[in-house]
Amino acid sequence: MNDHEAIAALGALAQESRLQVYRRLMKAGPSGISAGDLAEQIGVSRSSLSFHIAQLERAGLVQARKQHRNIFYSVEIDAMRQLLIFLTQDCCNGSPDICGDLVVTAAFCGTIPETGQ
Incomplete structure (x- = not known):
């Protein structure tokens, strides 16, 4: 990891909702959690969740996978x-x-x- 990558990761986590999302995904482990369940558990709208997840994905901390009609998110350990x-x-x-x-x-x-x- 270099300085730029570390700054991106720390910057992505330096927001309350994104930190909550990340911690919830860490708790879920490698199997992850569906977008709908995650939004409900964190208490944010799906559009807001999408915004926060995008920041975490750009920083390389979270990955998405499609399973049937659902999107599941998990941490990149x-x-x-x-x-x-x-x-x-x-x-x-x-x-x-x-x-x-x-x-x-x-x-x-x-x-x-x-x-x-």
Whole structure:
């Protein structure tokens, strides 16, 4: 991730409704949530939701997929992982006593634990 991409992602999240949308999608996980359900849960009109989703999509944080007649939105987990790594990669010049496992946590953000199957 570069500075421009990080600014775009942070800018997209720097609005109350978009942050709520993103957090709700993060909660839904990879399966996502339909546009209608998402608008209802966030408490915005569908047209307003479309505007906010477009901002998140341009920043690479959200993806849309069409399933039959519905559109489902979900988070791009790798994009958030890359943003967190970008923000924490130089944490305190790598001082483990200050940063602890912050960078390691960012690197593993969103990974699915192995189930042994």
